[in-house]
Amino acid sequence: MKIPIRNFSIIAHIDHGKSTLADRLLEMTGTLSKLQMKEQVLDDMDLERERGITIKSHPIRLQYKARDGHNYILNLIDTPGHVDFSYEVSRSLAACEGALLLVDASQGIEAQTISNTFLALENNLEIIPVINKVDLPGAQVDAAKEQIIDLLGCDESDILLTSAKTGLGVDELLEAIVRRIPAPRIQDDVPARALIFDSVFDSYRGAIPYVRVMEGELRPGKKLRSFATRNEYEITEVGHFHLKRVRSDVLSSGDVGYIVAQIKNIKDLRVGDTITTVDNPAKAPLSGYKEMKSMVFSGIYPVINDDYDELRQALEKLQLNDAALHFEPETSDALGFGFRCGFLGMLHLEIVQERLEREFGQSIVSTVPNVEFHAFLRNGEMTRVDTPAKMPQGDIDRIEEPYVRAEIISPVEFIGAMMKLTQEKRGIYRNTHYLDKNKVQLMYEIPLSEIVFDFYDRLKTVSRGYASLDYEFTGYRPAELVKLDILINGEPVDALSLITHRDDAAYQGRELVVKLRSLIPRHQFEVPIQAAVGAKILARENVKALRKNVTAKCYGGDITRKRKLLERQKEGKKRMKQVGAVQVPQEAFFAVLQIDKTKKN
Amino acid sequence: MKALALYIHIPFCRRKCGYCDFYSVCSEKQIPAYCEAVCQSLEYQSGTWAAKHEIRSIYFGGGTPNLLSAKQLSDILGTIRSRFILAKDIESTIEINPEFSHSRAALQELRDLGFNRLSIGIQSLKNSDLRLLGRLHSSRTAISCLKQARKYFDNISTDLIYAIPGQSLASLKSNVNRLLRFTPEHISAYNLSCEEGTPLAGSVAAGRVRLADEETEREQFLFLHEYLQHKGYEHYEISNYARPGFHSRHNSAYWQNQHYLGIGPSAHSMLYNTRYHYSADLKAYLEKPGPFHQSEPALESEKIITALRTSIGLDLKQLKAETSFNVLEYAKNHPDWLLQKDSRIYCTLEGWLMLDSILPDLI
Numbered sequence: 001m002k003i004p005i006r007n008f009s010i011i012a013h014i015d016h017g018k019s020t021l022a023d024r025l026l027e028m029t030g031t032l033s034k035l036q037m038k039e040q041v042l043d044d045m046d047l048e049r050e051r052g053i054t055i056k057s058h059p060i061r062l063q064y065k066a067r068d069g070h071n072y073i074l075n076l077i078d079t080p081g082h083v084d085f086s087y088e089v090s091r092s093l094a095a096c097e098g099a100l101l102l103v104d105a106s107q108g109i110e111a112q113t114i115s116n117t118f119l120a121l122e123n124n125l126e127i128i129p130v131i132n133k134v135d136l137p138g139a140q141v142d143a144a145k146e147q148i149i150d151l152l153g154c155d156e157s158d159i160l161l162t163s164a165k166t167g168l169g170v171d172e173l174l175e176a177i178v179r180r181i182p183a184p185r186i187q188d189d190v191p192a193r194a195l196i197f198d199s200v201f202d203s204y205r206g207a208i209p210y211v212r213v214m215e216g217e218l219r220p221g222k223k224l225r226s227f228a229t230r231n232e233y234e235i236t237e238v239g240h241f242h243l244k245r246v247r248s249d250v251l252s253s254g255d256v257g258y259i260v261a262q263i264k265n266i267k268d269l270r271v272g273d274t275i276t277t278v279d280n281p282a283k284a285p286l287s288g289y290k291e292m293k294s295m296v297f298s299g300i301y302p303v304i305n306d307d308y309d310e311l312r313q314a315l316e317k318l319q320l321n322d323a324a325l326h327f328e329p330e331t332s333d334a335l336g337f338g339f340r341c342g343f344l345g346m347l348h349l350e351i352v353q354e355r356l357e358r359e360f361g362q363s364i365v366s367t368v369p370n371v372e373f374h375a376f377l378r379n380g381e382m383t384r385v386d387t388p389a390k391m392p393q394g395d396i397d398r399i400e401e402p403y404v405r406a407e408i409i410s411p412v413e414f415i416g417a418m419m420k421l422t423q424e425k426r427g428i429y430r431n432t433h434y435l436d437k438n439k440v441q442l443m444y445e446i447p448l449s450e451i452v453f454d455f456y457d458r459l460k461t462v463s464r465g466y467a468s469l470d471y472e473f474t475g476y477r478p479a480e481l482v483k484l485d486i487l488i489n490g491e492p493v494d495a496l497s498l499i500t501h502r503d504d505a506a507y508q509g510r511e512l513v514v515k516l517r518s519l520i521p522r523h524q525f526e527v528p529i530q531a532a533v534g535a536k537i538l539a540r541e542n543v544k545a546l547r548k549n550v551t552a553k554c555y556g557g558d559i560t561r562k563r564k565l566l567e568r569q570k571e572g573k574k575r576m577k578q579v580g581a582v583q584v585p586q587e588a589f590f591a592v593l594q595i596d597k598t599k600k601n
Numbered sequence: 602m603k604a605l606a607l608y609i610h611i612p613f614c615r616r617k618c619g620y621c622d623f624y625s626v627c628s629e630k631q632i633p634a635y636c637e638a639v640c641q642s643l644e645y646q647s648g649t650w651a652a653k654h655e656i657r658s659i660y661f662g663g664g665t666p667n668l669l670s671a672k673q674l675s676d677i678l679g680t681i682r683s684r685f686i687l688a689k690d691i692e693s694t695i696e697i698n699p700e701f702s703h704s705r706a707a708l709q710e711l712r713d714l715g716f717n718r719l720s721i722g723i724q725s726l727k728n729s730d731l732r733l734l735g736r737l738h739s740s741r742t743a744i745s746c747l748k749q750a751r752k753y754f755d756n757i758s759t760d761l762i763y764a765i766p767g768q769s770l771a772s773l774k775s776n777v778n779r780l781l782r783f784t785p786e787h788i789s790a791y792n793l794s795c796e797e798g799t800p801l802a803g804s805v806a807a808g809r810v811r812l813a814d815e816e817t818e819r820e821q822f823l824f825l826h827e828y829l830q831h832k833g834y835e836h837y838e839i840s841n842y843a844r845p846g847f848h849s850r851h852n853s854a855y856w857q858n859q860h861y862l863g864i865g866p867s868a869h870s871m872l873y874n875t876r877y878h879y880s881a882d883l884k885a886y887l888e889k890p891g892p893f894h895q896s897e898p899a900l901e902s903e904k905i906i907t908a909l910r911t912s913i914g915l916d917l918k919q920l921k922a923e924t925s926f927n928v929l930e931y932a933k934n935h936p937d938w939l940l941q942k943d944s945r946i947y948c949t950l951e952g953w954l955m956l957d958s959i960l961p962d963l964i
Binding site for chain 1: 840869876896956957
C-alpha cells in the first residue's frame with residue numbers, strides 16, 4: 001500500500017520566518033540530522049541566503065510518523081516571497097492540497113501574503129493559519145488573529161501558534177498538516193497529467209522539471225509530451241526530493257518529484273505546462289498555464305565591447321535556469337552591442353544583474369529600466385516601445401502606458417503618507433478597507449513605470465518599513481508621455497534617452513544635463529550637453545574645452561609616479577564609451593537613475 | 602665605459618616653499634651627519650657601479666644644496682672623485698638658492714670646489730611673487746646672485762616659475778627681460794603646479810589663493826616658447842630652454858632613459874632597466890645609508906612618457922614592434938599633436954600642451 005501523502009506550501013511574507021520554519025520541519029521530522037542542518041537549508045543560491053529571500057522554490061519530501069501511528073510523506077514546496085514571482089508561486093500552490101499561512105506575530109498580515117492567500121483559495125487549498133514568532137517581545141498575537149479571522153473567516157481555534165526559531169508549536173503544526181490537509185486524489189490508471197511547478201538546469205542532465213503528478217503515472221522509458229510546446233522526450237529517470245534528488249521507479253498520482261528526460265533547454269518545458277505520456281495521452285492540459293510576461297526592460301551591455309560573446313553565453317546559461325528572463329540582441333550607438341532584457345520586475349532585474357556579475361564574472365552596464373509603452377500612430381498602427389530607442393518619430397496619435405492595481409497594506413497612522421506618495425506617483429485612488437482597527441488596505445491604480453523605480457523603497461521609507469505592497473497588471477491607458485533625449489556634442493545618445501511624463505520632462509532634463517556636466521571629462525573642444533523633447537531644447541550645459549594639460553616637472557623618481565597616474569587614466573578611458581568624438585564614462589549612464597530619485601525626494 | 606649620471610639629494614631647507622613637494626626637512630643640525638651618510642652611500646654604491654662606468658654628470662639638488670658648507674660639499678665631491686671614474690668634460694651642477702650664495706666669495710668658492718654649472722632658484726624677479734611662493738630671497742638678492750655668478754660661471758641655469766597667482770603676461774615678460782640681461786645659458790620655466798598636500802594646495806582649497814586659469818597658463822607657455830626662441834634659446838623640453846650646446850646633460854639622462862644613480866632620501870635611480878630608490882625618510886636614511894630599495898623594472902611606457910617631453914622626441918627603434926606600431930598609428934591619426942620624422946615621433950607645440958591627454962592612449 002502507498003504511504004499517504006500530504007502536499008503543502010508555506011505562504012509568508014519576507015522575513016516572517018518561512019525558511020526557518022522549513023528548517024525546523026526538516027529537523028523535527030528527522031529528515032535531516034542536526035549535523036546536516038545549516039540555516040535556510042532549502043535556499044540554494046548564495047544570493048538567497050545573503051538576502052534572506054527565497055527566489056527559487058526548492059521542494060523537499062519529509063517522512064513523518066504521526067501520533068496516529070502511521071507514516072506520512074509530507075511534500076513541502078517552498079515558494080518565492082516577492083511580488084515579481086507571483087506566477088511561480090501560483091504554480092507551486094496549484095501543486096498542493098494545502099498551505100500554511102505563516103504570519104509574523106509582530107508584523108501581522110502583509111499585502112503579498114493576502115494576494116498569495118487568495119491564490120491558494122482559488123486553487124481550493126486547505127489553509128492552516130500559523131502565527132509565528134509568538135515568543136518575541138513585540139508579538140501581538142491577538143491583532144494577528146483578528147486579521148487572519150477577517151481574511152479567512154476561520155475560527156480562532158484553527159489558528160496555530162509557533163516559534164519556528166525555538167521549535168515551539170511545530171509538533172502541533174505537523175499533526176495539523178496530516179489531519180487537516182486533504183490527501184491527494186489517487187488515480188493511477190488514467191492517462192497521466194503532471195503539472196510543472198519548477199524547473200532547474202543541470203549541466204550534465206539538462207533541464208529537470210519538477211512536477212506534481214495529478215493523475216496517472218510517469219516511468220522511465222516512457223515518452224512524455226508537453227501540452228504547451230508539443231515537444232516529446234524520453235524519460236530516463238524519475239525520483240523524489242530528499243535533501244538531494246533520489247531516483248525511484250515511478251511517479252504516480254499525488255507524488256511530487258522530478259523528471260530527467262534529456263531536455264536541452266529549460267524553455268522547452270516551462271513552469272505551468274502540463275506533461276502527459278505519448279502512448280496514452282490525456283485529452284486536455286491542467287488549467288492555469290500562462291506565458292510569463294516581461295514587465296520591466298533594460299539594456300545590458302558589456303563594459304568592454306570585446307566581451308559581448310562572453311556576456312551572451314552568460315545570459316544563455318542564466319536563462320537555462322531562469323525561464324522568466326528574456327533577452328535579445330540590441331545595438332546602441334553609445335554602448336555598442338548588447339542585449340535588451342525583459343524581467344518580471346525590479347527584484348528580478350537586480351538578481352539577474354547580480355548573478356551576471358557574481359556567478360559569471362561579467363562587467364556590465366545597464367541602461368535605465370523601463371516598462372513597455374504602446375505608441376499609436378495616426379494611421380492606427382501600434383508600436384511596442386520597450387526601449388526609448390523604439391519610440392516612433394513624429395505622427396504619434398497617443399502613447400499608452402501599463403497600469404497596475406496596487407494594493408497597499410499599512411498601519412493606519414501612515415495613511416496620510418501613503419496618499420501623498422501615491423499622488424506623487426500619479427496613482428488613482430480606488431478604495432480603502434480596514435483589516436482591523438490598526439491596519440488598512442488601500443487600493444490604487446498606478447502607472448507601472450512609477451512602481452518599478454523606487455516606489456517600493458519609498459513606501460518602506462515613509463512607513464518605517466511597515467507598509468507592504470502587491471500589484472497586478474490591469475491594462476494600458478493613454479498618458480502624456482514624451483521621449484526625453486540627451487544630446488552630447490549635438491548628437492543624441494540613445495542610451496541616455498528616457499520616456500517620461502510631460503510635466504516632469506523639463507525638470508528631469510535640467511537635472512540630467514547638470515549631472516552629466518560633472519561626469520563627462522573635458523575634451524579638447526567644448527562639449528555641449530542638451531536635453532530635448534523632439535526639437536525643443538529644454539536645458540543646456542557646457543563642458544569647457546581642455547586647453548592645456550601637461551605636467552610641468554618630470555624628473556627621476558617622478559616618472560614612475562607619473563606613469564602610474566597615466567595608467568589609471570588609461571584604465572578609466574578604457575571604461576569610457578566613445579560617443580561621436582566624446583568619451584563618456586560609465587557613470588554617466590547611471591546618472592538617469594540617480595536623478596529619478598532626486599525628483600521624488 | 603657606460604655613461605652614468607649621479608644625483609646627490611640635499612634634503613634640507615631653511616623654510617619649505619609653499620608649492621614645493623620635493624622631500625626636504627628643516628633641521629639643519631643634521632647636515633654634518635647627513636654628509637657622512639652620503640659619503641657612506643657613495644662608498645657602498647661605488648662597489649657595484651663604479652667599475653666600467655663613467656660619470657658624465659653630477660647634480661646636487663634639493664632641498665637647498667648650498668646650505669652645506671664648502672667643506673661639506675668638498676668632502677662629498679672628494680668621495681665621488683676617489684670612488685668613481687669621472688668624465689673629463691663632466692657637467693657638475695649645484696642648485697643654489699640666491700639668499701645663501703649671492704656674495705662674490707660664496708660663488709667663487711663653489712667654482713673652486715669644481716662645480717662648473719649653477720642652477721639658481723630665481724623663480725621670479727618680483728617680490729610679491731616671491732612672497733606668495735614663500736621664497737626667502739628678494740628680487741635684489743637674486744639680481745646680486747646672478748651678477749656674481751656670471752663672474753665665475755660660464756654655464757648658468759635659472760629656474761623661473763610662471764602662472765603664479767596674479768601674475769600678468771606683462772609681469773612675466775619683465776621677469777624674463779631682466780633675467781635675459783644676464784644671458785643665462787639655460788632656463789627652466791615651470792608652470793606653477795599645485796601639488797596635493799602642499800601649503801599652496803591648502804590655501805587654494807581654503808580660497809585664500811586663486812590659481813591662474815588654464816587660458817593664462819596656455820598664454821604664458823606660448824609666450825615663453827616664442828619669446829625665448831626669438832632670443833636664441835632652444836625649447837628642448839616642455840619646461841626647459843637652452844642656448845645651443847647648453848642642454849642640461851644631467852636632466853637629459855632622465856628624459857633619454859640613460860643610467861642614473863641617485864643618492865639620498867627620496868632619490869631615485871634607474872640602472873639597467875631597474876628602478877631603485879632610497880625612502881623619503883631622513884632618519885631611516887641616516888641609520889642605513891648603504892643599500893637602496895629596488896622599486897620595479899623600468900617600463901617601456903616610461904620611455905614614451907619622458908621622450909615625448911623633449912624636442913628630439915621618441916625613437917621608435919627603441920620600442921617593441923607592437924608599441925612602435927601603435928604610437929605611429931596614433932601619430933598618423935593625430936597630426937595636430939604628433940609628427941613623424943624618420944624613425945622619430947615628436948610633439949607639436951599643441952601636442953606638448955596636451956601631452957597628458959595624449960599619453961594615456963600611448964602607454
